[in-house]
Amino acid sequence: MKDFDLVIRNGTIVTSSDIFSGDIGIKRGEIKELGRNLSERAEDVYDAKGKYIFPGGIDAHTHLDMPFGGTFSSDDFNTGTKAAAIGGTTTIVDFAVQPQGKTLNETIEMWREKADGNACIDYGLHLAITQMNDKTREEIPQVIRDGYSSFKVFMIYEGMMVDDLTFMEVLDIASENNGLISVHAENPFVIDYFTKKLLESGKTAPKYHEISRPAYCEGEATNRAISLAKMTNAPLYVVHCSCEESASEIKKAREEGFPIMGETCPQYLLLSRDNYEEEGFNGAKYVMSPPLRDKKNWNYLWKALNDGVLQTVATDHCPFFMKQKRMGLDDFTKIPNGAPGIELRMALMYSYGVDKGNISIEKFVQLTSTNVAKIFGLYPKKGSIVVGGDADLMIFDPEKKVKISKDILHENVDYTPYEELELKGYPVATFSRGELIAEDGEYIGSENRGEFIKRSGPKII
Ligand SMILES: [Zn+2]
Numbered sequence: 454m455k456d457f458d459l460v461i462r463n464g465t466i467v468t469s470s471d472i473f474s475g476d477i478g479i480k481r482g483e484i485k486e487l488g489r490n491l492s493e494r495a496e497d498v499y500d501a502k503g504k505y506i507f508p509g510g511i512d513a514h515t516h517l518d519m520p521f522g523g524t525f526s527s528d529d530f531n532t533g534t535k536a537a538a539i540g541g542t543t544t545i546v547d548f549a550v551q552p553q554g555k556t557l558n559e560t561i562e563m564w565r566e567k568a569d570g571n572a573c574i575d576y577g578l579h580l581a582i583t584q585m586n587d588k589t590r591e592e593i594p595q596v597i598r599d600g601y602s603s604f605k606v607f608m609i610y611e612g613m614m615v616d617d618l619t620f621m622e623v624l625d626i627a628s629e630n631n632g633l634i635s636v637h638a639e640n641p642f643v644i645d646y647f648t649k650k651l652l653e654s655g656k657t658a659p660k661y662h663e664i665s666r667p668a669y670c671e672g673e674a675t676n677r678a679i680s681l682a683k684m685t686n687a688p689l690y691v692v693h694c695s696c697e698e699s700a701s702e703i704k705k706a707r708e709e710g711f712p713i714m715g716e717t718c719p720q721y722l723l724l725s726r727d728n729y730e731e732e733g734f735n736g737a738k739y740v741m742s743p744p745l746r747d748k749k750n751w752n753y754l755w756k757a758l759n760d761g762v763l764q765t766v767a768t769d770h771c772p773f774f775m776k777q778k779r780m781g782l783d784d785f786t787k788i789p790n791g792a793p794g795i796e797l798r799m800a801l802m803y804s805y806g807v808d809k810g811n812i813s814i815e816k817f818v819q820l821t822s823t824n825v826a827k828i829f830g831l832y833p834k835k836g837s838i839v840v841g842g843d844a845d846l847m848i849f850d851p852e853k854k855v856k857i858s859k860d861i862l863h864e865n866v867d868y869t870p871y872e873e874l875e876l877k878g879y880p881v882a883t884f885s886r887g888e889l890i891a892e893d894g895e896y897i898g899s900e901n902r903g904e905f906i907k908r909s910g911p912k913i914i
Pocket of ligand 1: 769
C-alpha cells in the first residue's frame, strides 16, 4: 500500500502568500504532504513540469438554472459546473432565491433538487431572502446551523427586492447568528424614473439599459446598505461593484473600521459601456445589472483589489441565449439580465491581472480562491494548498496563448462577452478532491460528482 493515491510533481506551487517548487502528495482526496521526491511513494503520478499549481478557483457568485424575467439562465448545475471545472474552478456558491410565499427551507429544497446529483464540482448555496415574517425569523438561525451561512438581499427587482426595514432585520438576525449578508445595491426608484422617461421618448435599444441606471444609483444604494449594516453592527459583503461610486463607499467604511467587504467581476475590469454601442441588437449581450461602466473605472477597481478594498473576484455567471435576450428586442427592460463568465474567470484574471502587471500572482490566488474561502466559511478545507485541505487544484500553463472564442468554451450559451480577447496563460488540468476532472479543455471527471458543502460563519478580512 503506497502512501499516496496520487502525487503531482515538479510544479511551481502558488498560494496566497508563497511560491515554491515541490510535489503534492494526495490520499483519499486530501493533501497529505508537501515536499520533494514524493513520486516513489505514489500509486499514480501527474507531472506538472513548467506549470503553476494554484488552489482551485472558488466562484461565490453564480446563477445556475435561475428563474429571471419569465425564463431561466441557460446553464444548469451540470453544464455550468463542467464549464467551471474546465476553467479551473473547483467550488461555486450559487444563489437560492426565495420565491414569494415560500419558506427558506422550501427554497433550499427547490435548489438542492436542481443541484444535488447534477453538479460536477462542490457547491454551497447562499439564500436570497425576499420576505420577512415570523417563519423567516425562526428559520435564519436554523439554516445557518445547517451550513447555509450567507444570505443576500436584493435592493432591486420586483418580486425579489426588500425594503430597508426588512434589510435591517436580515442584517440584525443573521449577524447575531454568525451569518454574513451580501447585497445587490442599486436604487429601484432611480431606475424606474429614468426607465419611464427613456421608454416614453422611444429609447428602447439595449444601450439605454446602462443609461437608466447610472453609477450614482449604485453608489447611493451601497452607501445606504453600508449605513444599515453599521447601525445593526453587522458585517456586509457588497456583490459585483462595478464602479468607483460603490467601491469608494466600501473604502470609506473600512477606513472607519467597519467590517464591510466587496467583490467585483472580470466584466467590470475588462469591458465598458462602449460595448453597448455594438451594432444591431448585440448590445444586449452585455445587459446585466449593474451595467458595464465608463472605462475610467478600470484603474480604480484594480487599485481597490490591490489595496484590499475589494477582496474577491466572482463572475455573476447568469447566461442567456440570444434568443432569450431577444425577448427585449423592442424594450430593453425585457432583456433578461446577465451574461456568461464561469469558464474564463481564472484565465482572464491571470492574463489581465498577473501577466499585465495589475496584480501579483499571490494576489491572484487571494482574489480567486483564498479570500473567497475565508469570507464564505470554506477555509481551510478549500482555498489553499495545505496539508489536510481538499486536493482542489488548477494546473496552469503560463505560456499557453489562447484567443477567446465561444467555440472553445463549454458554457451552455451562444456567445461570450470576451470574444476575441487574447490570453496568455490558460488552465490545462483541474483536480477536485484529488480526481482529475478536466484536462486540455475537456471535462473528463465522473458525472454528477459534486458534493454539497456545509459552510461555517464568515471570517472578516
Ligand atoms: Zn448576481
